[in-house]
Amino acid sequence: MDEENGSGRAAGGSGEAVRAVAEARRMVASRGWYLMPPAVLSRCLGVAPAEWARLDGHWEDLAADPYAAEKGTSRLRRYGQFLLSRQAGGITPLPHEVFVQPDDSNPLYVDVERRFEPLTDAFRAEPVLGALIRLLGEVAAGLDDADEWIVRVHPFRVVARSGSLGQPTPEGRHKDGVTLVSSLLAGRRNVTGGRSTVYDAEGREIAATTLSEPGTLLLSDDRATWHAVSPVRPEDTGRPGHRDVLVTTLAAR
Template identity: 40%
Template sequence: MPPAPIFDHDEFAQSLRDDGFRFVAGEDMRTHLQEHGSLQDWNVFADSWNDLAPDAYLARVGQQRRRRHAIFRAGREGAIERRPHQPHYQSLSYNTLQGDIERWFEPVRDDIAQSQTLGTVLAFCRDFFSALAPQTPAWHIELHQFRIEARSDQDGQPTPEGVHRDGVDYVLVLLIDRHNIVSGTTTIHDGDRRLLGSFTLTAPLDAALVDDARVFHGVTAVTPLDPEREAHRDVLVVTFRADGTPAS
């Protein structure tokens, strides 16, 4: 049997350099991820989205979001290490809804933080974003598990703060699952909020790669396809910023 083809990331990288973003279909993303490790425990990894805690900070606009959070550090090579649990912080200039406060979320479970799948995702991100930023010696990484729930009486809001930037260098949004929902379209905008592109993550491992310093992004509300059944959108969001730079 001939060896499997080796896929490089040049096309993805050129998209981010040219446009500031790139949509990647799930099967293509799987191929790229597997260059960096195994996805053998994907089913256990994905099932952990059933064990997220309510986002209490959204109580005033509706608790349709569940999440867990973790922080890692990565050099350009070597091990990617989890850091002690810390709050998530964004300034009001980046998050007008929940800025200028320290938000403490339940931590990502240890078994998920140590899983093969997450290690593979983080290794892909580290190598890909490091190639785009050769001057960055190390990365501060924040990991967010999100479940957005849609109900018959209330839409689910993946980005309740609206079209925004995260105040980091780069972002990966990876779809884990979507169940009984419609919409949830990702939109990308320039600095004047003009629409640059849009796409909908529909299959597991569908991904968006975003140069957060250059473009804004948002996600439209999700609604139940069948209002009598449970409905949700599960994503993994991974943000990278140069280690040692303050949170924005």
């Protein structure tokens, strides 16, 4: 995905979609968070059901997260970075690097250089991903007047098994050290739990929801809020379950 051959699809093409994106931007800027339902997101991105199914298929090609395993959580993931240009809406892949979060964001991984497998070529070129990044850029524009955004993309699968907890956020309540953070539910299979909570700067709960329908998008101003997700457990304890989420963050360059 790049400025020359990336998807030309623009988020918020119709009048209804433009209004929906503007509402998301206003709510995130004014209260710190916003929950966009799947039907609204599909209209904003111009995504058909078959395209959501194709996106979901990328979660079958993730790699083990050794750092989460050290804390007892079975988690699969990949990681990639892009540069989003505000002026042209161009999305340019950036070189693969170690992942480091600021000291005041994630208490579990202070000064830890985590090395994750890169996004697959198919994921990087995914048209739905490009449309989502552009939509997030429009929302982030309500938080910062930036010409360029560093976009970090993290597809996660947290596995839940009988006798053990699947921890989407083993670090607990935290920040990502960015401007805008988003969580898009790609799928849930045989799990209960996974409640997403957003807290204000003083640690008071201001929103809580369980992302249960694929295509649900939770947005929050990472500078003004904290967030966490409760553990997931298998609904049928005789077989494992999993929760698939795409976490995408934007930080002004």
